[in-house]
Amino acid sequence: MKQFTKGQFLKARKFMLEKARKVDRALYLFEFENGSKEDVLMELKTYQNQDGGFGNGLEPDFRCSDSSALASTVGMQYLSRVNADEEDEILNNTIAYFIQSYQPELHGWEKVPPEVESAPRAPWWNYQKAGADWGNPNAEVLGYFYEYKKLIPESMLSELTDHAISHLQGLQEYEFHELLCYLRLAEKAPHVSRREMTVHLDEFVSKCIIRNPEDWIGYGLQPTGVIQSPSSRYYPLFAESVEQNLDFIIEQQTDDGSFAPAWSWGQYEDIWLLAKEEWKGWITLEKLRLLREFNRIEEL
Incomplete structure (x- = not known):
């Protein structure tokens, strides 16, 4: 089991403070340094x-x-x-x-x-x-509506919930971005709605997670994309893959301290270089959050 060393963390911190977008820097400070x-x-x-x-x-x-x-x-x-x-x-x-x-x-x-x-x-x-992937982003929007339900008309909340559950139950194809939106909904939905979704989400997760470490280099849904803390419902089912995935992530830190996107545009190359740098801040914070949740960061 690999640890994210003090040196690695300090390199990531330096990147966040010096090169990340201001909004990602501020969020890093909020989450890690009492910002x-x-x-x-x-x-x-x-x-x-x-x-x-x-x-x-x-x-x-x-x-x-x-x-x-x-x-x-x-x-x-x-x-x-x-x-x-x-x-x-x-x-x-x-x-x-x-x-x-x-x-x-x-x-x-x-x-x-x-x-x-x-x-x-x-x-x-x-x-x-x-298109057919209604849940992206609509299921995620519904999750925020539950988080701030005092601001949402009850009729809209009810209609969206009925449609979200019906759509999930009828899925024939599984696309991982849509899964992530439904998982964000499930985090915030009331128990009765979450219970209706659970069996379908379980199947969705099993269809989308990439278990083979050899396939993690490319773009796809790695185990930690779904299982972001040891308390996750899915951790016991994928524990070995998650721990291997965390080892893999630790090895992916780049020389500048960041974690880089696993994709590229193939067009607008000059603007893509800017976007890539912006993504680094978001992704680096995401990885730091994940490593902290699993106690993989050495104590400073």
């Missing part, structure tokens, strides 16, 4: 639009300034991390964006608007109409 929630919110607000949604490259793989449901779920990930509450204006504005942009005929939202094609992006973010 302030207010600093995170201040930096996050620079990505928020007048309509309350997020754009402006908050999700580094598409650079358009317009708001999107997908970028706004990323915004909600930051807000949830710092335990934003109903009194925070930035949170209220984001929830208002989701409510106002809801499309009843879709039982949710499109991932990104057509305007996404007005700016550099990864090819998988070319505009497409809503």
Whole structure:
């Protein structure tokens, strides 16, 4: 069992403090060094639009300034991390964006608007109409609606919940980004809804996790993408794979102290280099959080 050494941690810390985006640096400080929630919110607000949604490259793989449901779920990930509450204006504005942009005929939202094609992006973010993977991002949005249910009309919460469970129960194809959205929903949903989803989520997880260490080099759902603490429901089922995966992750730290994305755009190469650097901060913080949860960081 490998440990993330003091030296490795200090290199990662140096990267976060000197090279990560300001919003990721602020979140790192909040999570690891008693930084302030207010600093995170201040930096996050620079990505928020007048309509309350997020754009402006908050999700580094598409650079358009317009708001999107997908970028706004990323915004909600930051807000949830710092335990934003109903009194925070930035949170209220984001929830208002989701409510106002809801499309009843879709039982949710499109991932990104057509305007996404007005700016550099990864090819998988070319505009497409809503497809079969409804849960991405709609299940995740519903999870945040439960987290902040005082701000959500009860009828919308009920309708979305019914559709989320029905969609999950009817799935024939399994796509891991959709799984991650459902897992975020399951973390926040009430017990009765979570119980209805559990058996289907169990199958979803078993279909999507890549168990073979030889396949972890590429892009895909590694065990720790699902199992992010020893208290996870799925840890006992995948314990050996998780521990091997943590060893693998420790070995992936790059010379500059960061952890790099396992993908590239294959287009807009100059902008991709910028996006890659931005991703490094997000991913490095994600790995540090994970290693801490499993007590894999040497004591400083």
